[in-house]
Structure formats: structure tokens, C-alpha cells
Amino acid sequence: MMEGRTGWWETVIGLEVHAQVVSKAKLFSGAATQFGAEPNTQVSPVDAAFPGMLPVINRFCVEQAVKTGLALDAEIRLESVFDRKNYFYPDLPPGYQISQYQQPVVGRGKVALDMPDGTTREIGITRLHLEQDAGKSLHDQHPILSYVDLNRAGIALMEIVSEPDLRSAEEAGIYLRKLRSILRYLGTCDGNMEEGSLRCDCNVSVRRPGEPYGTRCEIKNLNSIRHVMQAIEYEARRQIDIIEEGGTIAQQTRLFDAGRNITRPMRSKEEAHDYRYFPDPDLSPLVLDPEWVTRMRVQLPELPDTKKARFVSAYGLSPDDAAVLVAEKETALYFERVAAGRDPKAAANWVMGDLFGALNRLGVGIEQSPVSAEQLGSLMDLIANGTLSGRLAKEVFAEMVATGADPGSIVEAKGLRQVTDxxxxxxxxxxxxxxxxxxxxxxxxxxxxxxxxxxxxxxxxxxxxxxxxxxxxxxxxxxxxxxxxxx
Amino acid sequence: MSDPSLLALTLAEARDGLARRSFSARELTAAYNGAVSEIEPLNAYITPTPEQALAMADAADQRLARGEALPLDGIPLAVKDLYCTKGVLTTAASHILDGFRPTYESTVTDKLWQSGAVMLGKANLDEFAMGSSNTTSWYGPVENPWRRPGDNRPLVPGGSSGGSAAAVAARAALAATGTDTGGSIRQPASFCGIVGLKPTYGRCSRWGVVAYASSLDHPGPLTRTVRDAAIMLKAMSGHDPKDSTSAPVAVPDFEAALTGDIRGLRIGVPKEYRVDGMPAEIEEVWQQGVEWLRAAGAEPVEIGLPMTKYALPAYYIIAPAEASSNLARYDGVRFGLRVESETLDDLYELTRAAGFGAEVRRRVLIGTYVLSAGYYDAYYLKAQRVRTLITRDFVTAFERVDCILTPTAPSAAFAIGEKAEDPIAMYLNDVFTVPANLTGVPAIAVPVGLSGDALPLGLQIIGRAFDEETVLRVGDVLESAAQFRCLPSFVAGGPR
Incomplete structure (x- = not known):
């Protein structure tokens, strides 16, 4: 809720997340997808829409979308259709994007959010569909010309559309973090927002509590959670101000200006494209074998919610600690390796305390941790068998962070062995x-x-x-x- | 002057002559290179490739000498310039593809070269295969080698595979590839007095063929005989993983299907194909065809295809709709023509205005319109429903009959410019051919007689999906019965 001059307002938010599918090849062309390659080196004649070229679906990308749909507890549609979304732009070589319009591969689903007050909130997923990414237009390379890099053109995206269930910028942030966590658990999207593999459009409207939805504005192409939250804050405030001053909201597509921390108009409803969607005649409907879908479901990895519940029940961790440890798949994995056969609470304390502190100072993720889970485990063993005191252990840990050496060899080399004589x-x-x-x-x-x-x-x-x-x-x-x- | 005796052979005869070493592939190709030059006035070829042809012929001769002959070794072909050919100018008869040399070879032409065939050159066509008279080509109209006796006006060869048909009829190619979206193989075959086969949708790969309307485009052969069509189809067919609409079905030996025995086959004669204003001579030739098949032991059966009258309107919504999207890639950005401009919108508009001819612009506009918000349901969606109903018509008919006999076109060839002012009259050329495109079933056009103006008339045999064998078998019997031996007024190696 936001307070305006005339009372309280509720912000209503729905997000469209564009998640780049983890796949070595593009959605329809077989060209490579490596990030950061030299411009126009990962382009096939299909991506560049040369005459006579035809799309062929990449089965692995479909598998990734179905896995994601299953993880979102969503309906998997055994028959779905690829449509053409027609518009002209130089970074869209065929003049149409192959997408799914009326019959997406994944239907309704849901995501559970862990709220700061300890409660859980369920956010509806409207749909998930597969589509191609466009290339990249570079307008800053030449005074009057624009350049086009087609490396990204044709890469598979999952567009994940939420219901308008989110009620604040904070919730939108929690939703995005949760969604990213699920995608990373599945390995279907690396969630790397800096590289553009997770981008977000926000639909924002405001209303007085209990009233029908207001007119929404869509803020396009946000590429960090912080920007999403800032853009929503700004946009909601902007709309409240307009309405409170007697104005009305015009349905618009807007852009977020991160430098000035504002949103500004991109195009109005009247200027909206007519995309002339129609089924792509080059592609037959996508038909899934129900048994294959069942196998996918069975093979799903343990997801954050289940893992959290298990950490609470099996390790006796508090729900808060468990939530922190399961947020990233790698952290959970690290913790479980440390905790194996040891005191889980002590393991959690080491991971969330000293280890997180060290990683923060180094500015690296747990995947690049200088201290492996096995090394941290050995350190805990040295405490348990009395070789090290807690104080000595912290000293040894600092040395492990600095050198990457095993705790045993540090103890030996520095003679840090606890005196028990x-x-x-x-x-x-x-x-x-x-x-x-x-x-x-x-x-x-x-x-x-x-x-x-x-x-x-x-x-x-x-x-x-x-x-x-x-x-x-x-x-x-x-x-x-x-x-x-x-x- | 080319060697007339070599040019008079059919593909099957040439194949056998090559195998017997009666003549070499180089001799045959040289004769055809000469023929290609000789028929230049017809404008049937956009890009002849004589040196490439000779090099391919030499390679064929080496294989023939080693006794390792391939099925089409040394057979000189024309390739409709809608097929992408590696390193060879590919135009789709459009200004907008100026200078376009593909880095890839279409699946179908690649199969032909893998079978030993020789490329004489790229044949003229209607721009982007849009037309029924081959008058919309940026490279100028193609003339039909046939003329009305005593009338010197050049006639259209039909379209869109007009260059392919004219080249085969004028003996400047043993056979040709064509594409058929609404009749573009069968109608020009009929106008030029040759055989044209539109296979089942999915039989021949569309990969590397410039798209007009993806769900309707069918690559196929134009030949002088039904047997030649069977030989060509075998070489052109096969599942292609690069085309998602290519059918994973086995390729039969189509030539073996030409048994001459059609006893007991039920031949459907659809009453709805007696359209208003159809010349009596077409009706007569159709009746004659029915009698020939009856005489050969088949059983003619009158059938109903009640949705027929909606086929043409549905076609002229679906085809332009797909075309409007397929042709969006011709934008001046990556290949072909570019009209340099200050702004992006100008680049698009000026390039496309300069690059596309009137008929292409018309169909892109119609297609854009029928897909637009508010019109989609009334036009495109309805047309797709009609398409489903037409398919149902055929499914029902094929429960009773083994194939269907109809005229190929509602008229013989007409003069260039005769129907230019009325696009609708031009569209009516496709009235008998379009249903097989909408339903994807195979159909062959076979020349069977002459009109009162001494111009060729053809009949069409439509069959069940993937049953080209029956279509060819019946076509072969019809051809034998008709004994159509007439030659155009202009053939390479012949008297003018």
C-alpha cells in the first residue's frame, strides 16, 4: 500500500519475464548461443532469414520449457502452436518473431513466495511460452549508421507471465528472486541479468483498495531486480499523483531511465503494433508425448520449497536459516556437503556466518569459494575432535580463505594445534x-x-x-x- | 543449330542412350546448351549456366565410363529460379533479389545433382511465383513456344513456372523443376502441352526454395512424358530433416508404378468442376478423357466436391497472408536490392516499393489486410475453416474413388497482355488446380489434345495423399490413349 494525498492506494503488478533458455543451440537454427562472442559470428542463414531457409524446432529447448512448467506446478499442454508475430525491425531479420500466442506450451501455474514476516504468498502464473530472441541493434558505433549483431537472434526464450497478483515493488523483487532460484535449480536459465539472460517487463496499475483494476502501463525491458523495484515505485507514485490531481492514466508502454530513476513514455496504445499473429506454416503444431512429460516430472530435481522443508525437518534448522541456505542451489549443495555427518546447526552457522562474510568481502559467489565444502567440513572435524578451539578455528579459517590450503596443513605448518596437555x-x-x-x-x-x-x-x-x-x-x-x- | 535428334528424346530415352553410350553426356549437354541459346527469344531462362552444365556433364561421363552411372547421370535440366543454387544468381524473378548468390543449395536441386543431373540454367517465372501467365517477372515475360496458327501474337506460357514449361516444351531442357502453389506447375504444363506433377505436400523438401506461401508451396517436376515425371519425382523426393513439414515417408519406385493397368480403378468425375463460362472444348476433352479411362478398364464415377467454389477465394486469402509474412525479409538490410535512405522507414519503404512488382505488392497488401486486427477472423480464420472443409470433401471422395479426373485449366493459353487489366480473371486460371494445393494431395497435368485454336489442352488427375503411384499410372494410361504428339511452333532444333 502507498499513501497518497487523498488516502491509501494499492499497487497491482504483473510481470512478464523473458528467460533465456540454457541451450547450446538456438531455438530453430542450430547456431551456437555462446555469450560475448564476436558480433555476427553465431548466425546461421536461418537466423539471418535468407531466402528459402526454414526453422526446425530444437527439442532440448522444448524439454527445458516443459521442465520449467512442471517446476511452476503448471499445466503442460500436449499440443501447442508456434505463431508468427510480424513487425519490421533490422534486428529481426525475417520480419517476424516465432512465438506462441494463443496456444502456449505451458498454461496456468504458481509460485510460492516466502514473505519477510514468515508467511507464504502464492503468485499465479498465467502461462509460459517459447519464443525467439531478436538480435541487437547498436546505435552508438557510428555517428549516423546503426549496426546490427545477430548473435542473439533466434536464441530460445521462455516468456513467463504472472497474474497481476503482486502488490508492491518489494513483492516483485521477492517474486523475481524466487523465480530465478527455481530456474537455476532446474538449469533451464542461468538467471544472469547482467548478461541479459533474464529480462523483465512490468505491468503496473494502481487502485484504491477493493476497487477494480486501474489502467495499466507496461514498463519494458528491465534488466535488474533493483531496476524493476525502482521502476515500479516510481510508476505507482506517478500514477497516484495523476489520479489524485484529477487526471486519468493513459495505457502506455514506458521505458525506465535508470540514470534519472524515472519511467518515460515509449509508445501509446494508439501507436501499438498490429502484430498480425498467425500460425507459422513452416512449423507443425508441437505435440508432446504424455509419457515423456511424466518422465520429465519424475526427473525434476528437488526444488527450493521442498528443499527448505527438508532442511527444517531433517537438519532441525529454523525456517529462516533454511530459506537462506536454499535460495541458491549451490549454497544448499555446499551446506549439505559440510553438514554431512556433522552438526547441521554448526554447519549452517559456519556457512551463513564466516563463509558468507568471507565471500562478501571477496565479492565472489559460493561457486568460486576459496574454501571448499570438504575443507570447511575438515575444519569442523578439527573442532569436534578437540584439535582446535573455536578461536583457533576462526584463525585457521581466515588462513584457509587467504591461501585455499587444507585446515590440517595450516594447523601443522603454523603449529596452531590446541594444547590439551x-x-x-x-x-x-x-x-x-x-x-x-x-x-x-x-x-x-x-x-x-x-x-x-x-x-x-x-x-x-x-x-x-x-x-x-x-x-x-x-x-x-x-x-x-x-x-x-x-x- | 542444335542436334535435333538428341533434343527430340524424352528423359527416359536419353537416360537409356547415355547408358548405352550411344552419345555422351557432353554431347547431350552441348546440344541443350545450344538449344538454350536458340530459344532466347522466348525469355525462358534468366541465367543460363552453360559452363557449369558442361562441367557437370563431364563428371557424368566419367561415371558412365566407369560403369558407376547415377539415376539421372548427364540429364540436362532447367531449374526454376525460385530454387536456391549455390554460387549461382537466384532471383525469384524479382528486382529485390538483385545480385543474390546463395551460399547453399536447395535440398531438391542438391538431390538432382547427387543423382547426376546437369544444370542448364535458372528458368524464368512470375515474380516470387505469383502469377498464372509469367508476365510479372522483373526479367520480362516468357513467351509460350506455341502460337495460334495464323496469329503472330505471343502467348503466355502460363505461370508461375512459365520458363520451366516453355523450356521443356521448346526442347531446351529435358525436364525442369517447378513449384506449384495454386497450379504453378500444372497450368503452365497444360498451356505448353507438357506434363506437370504436383506431388503430395511434404513429398519434396521446400528447404532452399524461396517461399511464396509455405503451406501451399509444392516443388515438383515438369517433363515431356508421364514416365519422365516419375523418374524426376523419385530423384526429387525424400524426407528432409531441415524442413519441418517434410514427410518421413519412404520414396517408392514411381516408374515401376507405370504398369498400364488401371482396370477396376474408380475414377471420380466431380460435377462441380463444370464451371460457368468454361469453353465447350474443355468439357469435350474432359469427356474424352473419361471415355479413354473407361476403355482402359477403369470405372468413372460421378462425385461431389461441394466446397469447390470456395477453394479459390480461400486460396486468395491464405496464400497472400502467408506471402505477406514470408516476404517481410526482403527489406534491403542483408541481401539484394537496397535503396539508400536517411531513415529506417524510408529504407524499408523505398526498397520494397522499388524491388517488388505490382502483383507482389498487391498480394502483400491483401495478405497484410486479411491478417490485421479486426479482420483476421473474418478472412484468414474463415479461409482456414474452408480449407478444412475442402479437405473433408476430398477425404470423403477418396472413400469412393481412387483418383479424380478434371480439366487442368479453364482455357488454353491466352495472349500476353490479354488478361493483364483484370487480376480476378487471371486468378480464375487456378480454379481447378487450387484445391489440390489447399489439401496437399498429389495431382498431375497431362496434355491430351488441341483446342480449336490448335493450342494444347490438358487434363488433371488428382490422387490420395502420398499415392502418386496411382496418379502416375492413370496419367500414363491417359497419355497413351491421347497420343498427344503435337509440337509447338517454336522448338529448338526444329523448323521456325
Whole structure:
């Protein structure tokens, strides 16, 4: 809800996400899809729409779309149709985009969002369809000419359309993160927004609570979650202001200007294209074998929601911790490798605490972590078997982050092994107490706070290697049990 | 002057002569190269390729000498200039494809070359195969080698495969490839007194053939005899994974289907094909055809194809609709003609205005209109429903009969310019041929007689999907009965 001059307003948002399908080849041409290749090097005569060229569907892309549909708990349509969406633009060589209009491969589905207050909110999916991407027009390479790079032309996209179920910029952000997480779990889209493999159009309208939907504006081609949220905030506020000042919203397509953090008009409803959709006569309807779909369903990997539930029940993690750990497939995988045969809560603490902190400082993802899950596990084992104290372990961990070395070899090389030999610890205690006889007296006279001072001195004397529990035990014994002083 | 005895052979005879080494592929090709030059006045070829032809003939001779002859070794062919040919100018008879040399070879022509055939050149056609008279070509009209006796006006060869038909009829190619979207193989074959076969949709790959209307375009052969058509079809057919509409079906030995025995076959004669204003001589030749088949032991059966009258209107909605989209790629950006302009819209508009002729522009406009918001349901969708009903007509008919006999065209060839002012009259040429395109079933046009003006008339045999064998068998019997031996007034190697 947003507060306006005249009261509260509800923002209504539906998102159209264009997710680039993970596939080595394009949707209809067999050309390669590698990102960042030299311009116009991944183009077949089909992509460049040379005369007589014909599209042939890439079965793997269909499989990816069906997997995604299944993960969205959606209806898989056993017969779907590819249509041509006709418009002229130089980065669209055939003059039409092959898409799915009236009969998409995936119908209604849903996504569950974990809300910050701990509740779950279900967002409807209207449809998912397969379509081709266009090429890229480059207008900044020459003073008057535009260049066209067709590497992207013909790459498979899944357009995932949500119902107008989202009610705030924040929800839109949560939805996008969740959707991206699911796509990455499936391996059907890498979700890399910087490279443009996940792009988003936002439909935004406002209404007073309980009233029918207002007129919507569509904000095109947003390529980061932050921009999506900023654009929605701005757009909702803009619409509220107009209505409150007695104006009406004109249905429009708008662009987000990230530099100025505003949306501005691109074209009005009257200027909208007539795409003249019709079934592509070069392609027969796409027919799926129901048994194949069933096999796809059975083979689906464990998805974030299921995994989260399992982390709570099997590992005894809190739902919040579990949600953090399952958000990225790689994190969940890492955690499970660390937790295997160890204390899961301690594993979660290490991963979410020290590891996340280190990765943040390094600015890398968990896939590039300098500390492998096996190494972190060994570190935990060294704590469990008493070789390392918690404090020493943090020191070793820092060294692991810096060097990538195994904890065992760091312990050996630096001699960081915890001292558990009570004789050695006793000797250290005796030395400290002897050196600070005055403080011992004060302590015994009631200055309890000096206890920490002695511990500190003993740990310093042992270079921190003394087993803290043993130090405590022996120190207390010596300070209290032997009131007569050193033997 | 070419060697008339070599040019008079049919494809089957030439094949056998080559196999016997009665003459070499080089001799045959040289004769045909001469014929191609000789018939230049007909404008049947846009791009002759004589050197390439000789090189291909030499390769064929080497295989023949080694006893490794391929099925079409040394057979000189014309290729409709709608088929992309690697490194050879491919125009679709349109200004907009100026200078376009494909880097790829169409599947069908590739199969022909793999079978040893020789390319004489690229044959003229209506621009983008849109026309029934071969008068819309950017490279000028093709003349029919036939003329009315005592009348020196040049006649149209029919269209759109007019160059292919004229070249085969004038003995300047042993056979030719064509494409048939609404009758573009059968009607010119009929106008030029030769055989034209439109196979089942999906039998011959469309890959590498410049698209006019994808769901209606059928590659196929034009030949002098039914047997030649059977030989050509075998070489041109086969499943192509590069064309999603290509049918994964086996290719039979079509020549073996020419048994001459049609006893007991039921031949449908559709009453709806007696259209208003059809000349009596067409009706007569049709009746004659029925009698010939009856005499050969077949059983003529009157049938109904009640949706026939809606076929032409449906065709002239669906074909332009698909064409308007298929031709969007000719935009001056990547290949062919470009009219340099200040703005993008000007580039598109000026290039397309300069590059497309009047008939292409007309069909692109009609197609754009019938697909537009608010008109789609009334036109395109309705036409598709009509198409379904026409298909049902044929399915029902083929429950009762084995094939259907009809006239090929409602008239003989007409003079160039005679129907130019009235596009609708021109469209009516396709009235008998269009249903087989809408339904995808195979059909052959066979010359059977002469009109009162001494111009060839043809009959059409339509068969069940993927039953070209019956179509060819009946066509062969019809051909034998008709004994059509007349030659055009202008043939290479012949008297003027």
C-alpha cells in the first residue's frame, strides 16, 4: 500500500519475464548461443532469414520449457502452436518473431513466495511460452549508421507471465528472486541479468483498495531486480499523483531511465503494433508425448520449497536459516556437503556466518569459494575432535580463505594445534600466577573480574593454543582450591 | 543449330542412350546448351549456366565410363529460379533479389545433382511465383513456344513456372523443376502441352526454395512424358530433416508404378468442376478423357466436391497472408536490392516499393489486410475453416474413388497482355488446380489434345495423399490413349 494525498492506494503488478533458455543451440537454427562472442559470428542463414531457409524446432529447448512448467506446478499442454508475430525491425531479420500466442506450451501455474514476516504468498502464473530472441541493434558505433549483431537472434526464450497478483515493488523483487532460484535449480536459465539472460517487463496499475483494476502501463525491458523495484515505485507514485490531481492514466508502454530513476513514455496504445499473429506454416503444431512429460516430472530435481522443508525437518534448522541456505542451489549443495555427518546447526552457522562474510568481502559467489565444502567440513572435524578451539578455528579459517590450503596443513605448518596437555597448561598457569602474585591476591580478596585477565595472560603465554576448557578447569582449581599458594 | 535428334528424346530415352553410350553426356549437354541459346527469344531462362552444365556433364561421363552411372547421370535440366543454387544468381524473378548468390543449395536441386543431373540454367517465372501467365517477372515475360496458327501474337506460357514449361516444351531442357502453389506447375504444363506433377505436400523438401506461401508451396517436376515425371519425382523426393513439414515417408519406385493397368480403378468425375463460362472444348476433352479411362478398364464415377467454389477465394486469402509474412525479409538490410535512405522507414519503404512488382505488392497488401486486427477472423480464420472443409470433401471422395479426373485449366493459353487489366480473371486460371494445393494431395497435368485454336489442352488427375503411384499410372494410361504428339511452333532444333 502507498499513501497518497487523498488516502491509501494499492499497487497491482504483473510481470512478464523473458528467460533465456540454457541451450547450446538456438531455438530453430542450430547456431551456437555462446555469450560475448564476436558480433555476427553465431548466425546461421536461418537466423539471418535468407531466402528459402526454414526453422526446425530444437527439442532440448522444448524439454527445458516443459521442465520449467512442471517446476511452476503448471499445466503442460500436449499440443501447442508456434505463431508468427510480424513487425519490421533490422534486428529481426525475417520480419517476424516465432512465438506462441494463443496456444502456449505451458498454461496456468504458481509460485510460492516466502514473505519477510514468515508467511507464504502464492503468485499465479498465467502461462509460459517459447519464443525467439531478436538480435541487437547498436546505435552508438557510428555517428549516423546503426549496426546490427545477430548473435542473439533466434536464441530460445521462455516468456513467463504472472497474474497481476503482486502488490508492491518489494513483492516483485521477492517474486523475481524466487523465480530465478527455481530456474537455476532446474538449469533451464542461468538467471544472469547482467548478461541479459533474464529480462523483465512490468505491468503496473494502481487502485484504491477493493476497487477494480486501474489502467495499466507496461514498463519494458528491465534488466535488474533493483531496476524493476525502482521502476515500479516510481510508476505507482506517478500514477497516484495523476489520479489524485484529477487526471486519468493513459495505457502506455514506458521505458525506465535508470540514470534519472524515472519511467518515460515509449509508445501509446494508439501507436501499438498490429502484430498480425498467425500460425507459422513452416512449423507443425508441437505435440508432446504424455509419457515423456511424466518422465520429465519424475526427473525434476528437488526444488527450493521442498528443499527448505527438508532442511527444517531433517537438519532441525529454523525456517529462516533454511530459506537462506536454499535460495541458491549451490549454497544448499555446499551446506549439505559440510553438514554431512556433522552438526547441521554448526554447519549452517559456519556457512551463513564466516563463509558468507568471507565471500562478501571477496565479492565472489559460493561457486568460486576459496574454501571448499570438504575443507570447511575438515575444519569442523578439527573442532569436534578437540584439535582446535573455536578461536583457533576462526584463525585457521581466515588462513584457509587467504591461501585455499587444507585446515590440517595450516594447523601443522603454523603449529596452531590446541594444547590439551594438562601438564603444559598447568605450567603456563603457574608461571602467570607467579608473575602476577599481587593480582592473585586481589582476586582472592574478591575481585572476580580479574579472572578474565588471568585467562588472557595464559592464552597469550600459550599463543592461544591452550584448550579453553582445560584452562578454565585448571585455573579455577589453582585460584580457589589451593588457597595456600603455589606448591 | 542444335542436334535435333538428341533434343527430340524424352528423359527416359536419353537416360537409356547415355547408358548405352550411344552419345555422351557432353554431347547431350552441348546440344541443350545450344538449344538454350536458340530459344532466347522466348525469355525462358534468366541465367543460363552453360559452363557449369558442361562441367557437370563431364563428371557424368566419367561415371558412365566407369560403369558407376547415377539415376539421372548427364540429364540436362532447367531449374526454376525460385530454387536456391549455390554460387549461382537466384532471383525469384524479382528486382529485390538483385545480385543474390546463395551460399547453399536447395535440398531438391542438391538431390538432382547427387543423382547426376546437369544444370542448364535458372528458368524464368512470375515474380516470387505469383502469377498464372509469367508476365510479372522483373526479367520480362516468357513467351509460350506455341502460337495460334495464323496469329503472330505471343502467348503466355502460363505461370508461375512459365520458363520451366516453355523450356521443356521448346526442347531446351529435358525436364525442369517447378513449384506449384495454386497450379504453378500444372497450368503452365497444360498451356505448353507438357506434363506437370504436383506431388503430395511434404513429398519434396521446400528447404532452399524461396517461399511464396509455405503451406501451399509444392516443388515438383515438369517433363515431356508421364514416365519422365516419375523418374524426376523419385530423384526429387525424400524426407528432409531441415524442413519441418517434410514427410518421413519412404520414396517408392514411381516408374515401376507405370504398369498400364488401371482396370477396376474408380475414377471420380466431380460435377462441380463444370464451371460457368468454361469453353465447350474443355468439357469435350474432359469427356474424352473419361471415355479413354473407361476403355482402359477403369470405372468413372460421378462425385461431389461441394466446397469447390470456395477453394479459390480461400486460396486468395491464405496464400497472400502467408506471402505477406514470408516476404517481410526482403527489406534491403542483408541481401539484394537496397535503396539508400536517411531513415529506417524510408529504407524499408523505398526498397520494397522499388524491388517488388505490382502483383507482389498487391498480394502483400491483401495478405497484410486479411491478417490485421479486426479482420483476421473474418478472412484468414474463415479461409482456414474452408480449407478444412475442402479437405473433408476430398477425404470423403477418396472413400469412393481412387483418383479424380478434371480439366487442368479453364482455357488454353491466352495472349500476353490479354488478361493483364483484370487480376480476378487471371486468378480464375487456378480454379481447378487450387484445391489440390489447399489439401496437399498429389495431382498431375497431362496434355491430351488441341483446342480449336490448335493450342494444347490438358487434363488433371488428382490422387490420395502420398499415392502418386496411382496418379502416375492413370496419367500414363491417359497419355497413351491421347497420343498427344503435337509440337509447338517454336522448338529448338526444329523448323521456325
Amino acid at each position: 594438562s601438564g603444559a597448561i598447568e605450567a603456563a598457569i603457574d608461571t602467570v600466577l607467579a608473575a602476577h602474585a599481587d593480582k592473585v591476591a586481589e582476586y582472592r580478596a574478591g575481585r572476580d573480574k580479574l579472572y578474565g585477565f588471568f585467562v588472557g595472560q595464559i592464552m597469550r603465554a600459550t599463543q592461544g593454543k591452550a584448550n579453553p576448557a582445560l584452562v578454565n578447569e585448571l585455573l579455577r582449581e589453582k585460584l580457589t582450591g589451593e588457597s595456600g599458594g603455589a606448591r
